[in-house]
Amino acid sequence: MTLNRQHMRGALGQGASILVTLFGLLILTFVIGRIMPTDPVRAIVGEDATQEVYMNVYQELGLDKPMWQQFFLYLRDLATGDFGTSIRTGKPVIQDILHALPATIELATFAIIIGACLGVPLGVMAAVKKDRWQDHVIRVFSLMGHSMPIFWTGMIGLLVFYASLGWVGGSGRMSQFYIGMVPDRTGFLLIDSAVAGQWDVFRSALRHIILPAALLGYSSSAYITRMTRSFMLDQINQEYVTTARVKGLSQRQTIWRHAFANIRVQLVTIVALAYGALLEGAVLIETVFAWPGFGQYLTSSLRIGDMNAVMTCVLIVGLIFITLNIISDILYRVFDPRTR
Amino acid sequence: MTEERPMLDVKNLSVRYRGTDTPAVRDVSFTLGRERLGIVGESGSGKSTVGRALLKLLPTAELTADRMRFEEVDLLTAPERKMLELRGQRMSMILQDPKFSLNPIQRCGLQIAEAYRTHVRCSKGEARAKAIEMLSAVQIRDPERVFDLYPHEVSGGMGQRIMIAMMLLADPGLVIADEPTSALDVTVRLKVLRILDGLVREKGIGLIMISHDLSLVRSFCDRVLIMYAGRVVETLAARDLDNARHPYTQGLLAAQPRIGGSRDELPVLERKDSWLEPAEERP
Numbered sequence: 001m002t003l004n005r006q007h008m009r010g011a012l013g014q015g016a017s018i019l020v021t022l023f024g025l026l027i028l029t030f031v032i033g034r035i036m037p038t039d040p041v042r043a044i045v046g047e048d049a050t051q052e053v054y055m056n057v058y059q060e061l062g063l064d065k066p067m068w069q070q071f072f073l074y075l076r077d078l079a080t081g082d083f084g085t086s087i088r089t090g091k092p093v094i095q096d097i098l099h100a101l102p103a104t105i106e107l108a109t110f111a112i113i114i115g116a117c118l119g120v121p122l123g124v125m126a127a128v129k130k131d132r133w134q135d136h137v138i139r140v141f142s143l144m145g146h147s148m149p150i151f152w153t154g155m156i157g158l159l160v161f162y163a164s165l166g167w168v169g170g171s172g173r174m175s176q177f178y179i180g181m182v183p184d185r186t187g188f189l190l191i192d193s194a195v196a197g198q199w200d201v202f203r204s205a206l207r208h209i210i211l212p213a214a215l216l217g218y219s220s221s222a223y224i225t226r227m228t229r230s231f232m233l234d235q236i237n238q239e240y241v242t243t244a245r246v247k248g249l250s251q252r253q254t255i256w257r258h259a260f261a262n263i264r265v266q267l268v269t270i271v272a273l274a275y276g277a278l279l280e281g282a283v284l285i286e287t288v289f290a291w292p293g294f295g296q297y298l299t300s301s302l303r304i305g306d307m308n309a310v311m312t313c314v315l316i317v318g319l320i321f322i323t324l325n326i327i328s329d330i331l332y333r334v335f336d337p338r339t340r
Numbered sequence: 341m342t343e344e345r346p347m348l349d350v351k352n353l354s355v356r357y358r359g360t361d362t363p364a365v366r367d368v369s370f371t372l373g374r375e376r377l378g379i380v381g382e383s384g385s386g387k388s389t390v391g392r393a394l395l396k397l398l399p400t401a402e403l404t405a406d407r408m409r410f411e412e413v414d415l416l417t418a419p420e421r422k423m424l425e426l427r428g429q430r431m432s433m434i435l436q437d438p439k440f441s442l443n444p445i446q447r448c449g450l451q452i453a454e455a456y457r458t459h460v461r462c463s464k465g466e467a468r469a470k471a472i473e474m475l476s477a478v479q480i481r482d483p484e485r486v487f488d489l490y491p492h493e494v495s496g497g498m499g500q501r502i503m504i505a506m507m508l509l510a511d512p513g514l515v516i517a518d519e520p521t522s523a524l525d526v527t528v529r530l531k532v533l534r535i536l537d538g539l540v541r542e543k544g545i546g547l548i549m550i551s552h553d554l555s556l557v558r559s560f561c562d563r564v565l566i567m568y569a570g571r572v573v574e575t576l577a578a579r580d581l582d583n584a585r586h587p588y589t590q591g592l593l594a595a596q597p598r599i600g601g602s603r604d605e606l607p608v609l610e611r612k613d614s615w616l617e618p619a620e621e622r623p
Contacts, residue, residue, distance in 0.1 A: 239440035245397055246435075247455040247506065248428030258443050336445055337490040 007340075014329065018322060025318040029311045030074050034067070038305035043087050084308030088301060093312045096297060101316070102187030103173060104286070104293035107216065108278035110209055114217025115224055116271050122221070123228025127236060128255060138225065145222030153215050154288035161211055169208035171290035178204050212289045216282060220274040227270045231263040238262075264335040272324040280317045346371035347513060347546050348394070351407035355386070355393050358400045364389045365570045372514070376540065376547040378557035378578065380592075381567035387550045390567075391516040394548075395433060396423050411513065429459040431514040432507040434536070437523035438499025442491035448499075449475070449487025452506045459510050474505040478535050497528035504536055508543070515540065516548045521556070533560055554581065554592060566592075574619040586619035587612070 033040075041057050042049075058064060062073050077083070083094040119142075126138040162170045169175060173189050178201045182193045190209070193201040235241065236259055244254040283295035294313070301309035332339050349371045356363040365386040370377070379387045392398050394408070396415065408415040410431060413422065432455075435441035443451055452474060453467035460467075468487070475483035478501040491499060500520065507515060520536065521529040537560055540547045551557050557564055558578050566574040566589045574586040584590055591609045 239435055239437065240443040242392075242397060243435055243441045243451075243503075243506075244443070246395060246427055246433045248424050248426070248458045249454075250424055258446075262443070262445055338444065338492050 014326075018326065021322055022318075025315065025322075026075065026078070027071070028318070029315045030071050032314060033074075033307050033311045034070075036305065036307055036310075038307055040307055043305070043307075083312045086301070086309045087306045088304055088309070093308045096309065097294070097312060097316060099187060100292060100294045100297040103189070103291060104279060104282060104295060106188050106190060107209060107213055107282060107286075107291060107293060108275060110213035111216035111278055111282075112220065112271065112275045114214055115220035115274060118217065119221035119224025120228050120267065123225040124232050124255065124260060126225065126229040127232030128251070130233065135229075138229075142222040142225040145218045146226075148219075149284075150215060150219055151284040151288050153219070154212065154285050157211050157215055158288070168211040169204060171288075172208060173291065174201060174204040174208055208289075212285050212291060216278055216285055220278060223274055224267075224270060228263070228267065231266050232259060235259040235262050261335075265332050265339075268328050268331045268335070272328045276321050276324050279320050346373045347411055348372040349407055349409045350394075351405060353390070353393060353403070353405040353408060355389050355398065356402045356404075357398075358402065363570060364401070365393065368567075368570075368572050370565055370572065370575065372546050372548065374544050374546050375563060376537075376549065376561045378561035378564040379548060379550045379567060380552060380554060380557050380564055382552060382592075385567040386570040387567050388518050391433060391518050391548060391550050394514075394516060395427055395431060396420075397433075425459075428455050428507075428512070429510045430512050431516070432510070432512045433516040433518060434500075434503050434507050434520045436519040438491065438494075438496060438503050439523065441503060442499060444491050446490075447487065448489050448491060448494060448502045452487075452502065452509060455506045455509050470509065471505070474509045475502070477508075477539065478502070478505045480505075495528075496524050497532055500524060500532050501535060504532070504539070508539055508545070511543060512545065514546045514548070516550065518550045519552070520549070522551070522553075529556075554596060557581075568615055571616060572618065573615065584619075586615070588615045589619075 040061060041054055041063070045053055045057050062070055065073070081094065083092065085091065086093045086096055089096055122138050122142065126135045129135045158170065161168045178198075182189070182196050182198050182201050185192050185195060189205045190202060193199070193205055232255075236255075238259075241254055241259055244258045245251075249257070279294070282291075282293060283299050285291065286293045286295045287299075294316075298310070298313040300306075301313065351369045353365060353368045354363045355365040368386075368390055379390060381387045389398070389401075393401070393403055394410070394415065396403070396418070403416065405416055410426070413426065415423075418426070442448065449468065449471050452471040453464070456462070456470050457464075457467045462470075472483045472487055475486055480486050480498065480501055486494065486498070486502070491502075494502065500523075504520075517536065521532055524532060533556065536547075539545070547561075549557060549561055558581050561578045564576055564578050564581060565572050566576075566584070566586060568588045574584060574589050576584060581589075582593065584593065588609070591607070594607050595609065597606060
């Protein structure tokens with residue numbers, strides 16, 4: 001009973017803190033929209049418009065009202081799903097983003113799976129074999145992943161695996177040939193093509209995503225490896241690990257059943273952060289691979305001062321991090337009884 | 341005690357940690373039958389290292405000895421696979437502080453059951469029943485409930501009883517208790533020790549109790565090794581502790597406060613190089 005009440009209070013507290021964060025985020029995006037040195041009216045009416053037309057649009061946008069009223073107008077627009085229109089594409093911003101975001105989520109998810117599947121076992125191994133040759137090799141390998149700029153590995157990767165060896169597809173999400181062949185259901189090309197039974201397209205998409213995803217995965221695995229190694233080193237010296245050894249468990253059982261089980265909470269945090277970083281900042285690799293994703297959309301919008309697009313992108317990045325935080329919090333509770 | 345063939349026979353055991361010049365333990369020899377042996381010494385005297393060396397739990401240390409035998413097994417040459425069989429089943433160790441020696445994210449009961457399932461092929465239910473039975477053996481009143489608790493939900497005394505249950509579950513022949521009560525409140529110390537002592541006697545287990553508490557060792561052990569600077573400087577029967585000959589042992593005894601004793605400052609050890617020599621053997 002008391003436990004339930006505690007749970008309720010915890011959930012309420014968390015809900016409240018999410019709301020506060022969300023509100024802060026909305027203020028932030030609103031302020032970004034107002035302080036940027038671009039003139040939203042001029043962007044709409046064009047350079048040659050008369051003063052009269054200019055003033056009409058000025059009032060239509062509510063720019064003559066006090067700031068706090070403008071903020072509530074902004075909130076009301078958001079609530080009705082109106083995120084404004086992009087100057088660059090002339091389409092509703094949200095429509096553009098819903099088109100670009102799946103491409104990035106697909107790439108980032110693929111990449112984080114590779115990064116975690118590579119980084120976590122390597123980190124555990126480096127910790128177990130601390131100061132032996134395995135540890136040194138792993139550390140050099142991960143340091144390389146950390147220090148080579150992604151746009152450079154991207155180009156080298158394209159040169160080697162696409163141009164020379166022909167193992168993977170080149171730039172874009174699929175071959176030019178297939179573009180438009182698969183109906184856009186979810187925006188996730190791998191899913192859409194599989195659902196439609198278009199296995200040629202699926203294969204092409206897979207060949208195109210594998211290289212950028214592997215490179216991004218390698219670069220985030222560098223971070224994951226180093227963190228996993230240090231988390232594991234902390235645990236391996238704990239007394240409960242000795243207890244497990246005394247019970248007669250082999251080293252492997254001790255490491256995975258006991259020590260590793262205790263770093264899951266920390267791992268969730270850093271993998272979630274690495275995933276967030278991939279979702280928000282895969283701009284370089286998206287540019288190199290001509291990947292029509294979120295990073296590219298955001299940078300292009302920034303470059304020409306497309307404020308509605310920028311504000312919405314910032315909002316989305318914020319939402320992504322809030323969501324990842326909620327998921328991490330839930331996983332904490334699953335993995336660590338002390339947080340329940 | 342079987343005089344002709346003791347359960348544990350250690351001759352000139354030395355342990356040196358990798359990267360250090362001086363060995364942490366040097367030339368330690370002793371034998372153990374089905375008795376209770378205390379190893380006493382100050383921090384850093386090497387007493388815990390001896391305990392862990394017996395289980396070969398020191399990956400970063402070099403072990404050398406003329407002899408290190410446990411029943412029919414030569415521990416020095418035993419491969420890790422053999423050690424896995426021994427650990428937990430035939431020899432085990434009770435660690436100091438249940439706050440750290442229990443896995444914080446696993447239910448206590450499962451940790452106990454794991455000790456059993458590692459060595460005995462059985463169903464989960466069987467292991468659970470065995471663990472619960474053992475929990476009552478260490479006088480835990482509501483074993484079914486305690487089985488499902490996490491380590492942070494039990495007290496220190498209960499945690500240590502859980503540890504004892506875990507380590508005695510597979511009926512080992514030898515148990516090493518490494519400062520089993522140092523982390524506990526004075527009030528529960530005796531209770532936990534009595535439970536351990538009762539089980540050790542009942543099952544005829546050979547016990548090595550590592551401690552710095554002379555009075556505990558005096559009342560719970562048959563024989564005492566006194567260690568100083570990695571060496572055994574004196575071996576004597578617990579009841580003869582007051583007649584110790586080695587100046588270090590005498591110094592330790594003199595430094596103990598006594599209820600109703602003098603209120604003057606307690607004497608402090610004044611170390612001498614000659615202490616590294618063992619006391620002459622008693623006739």
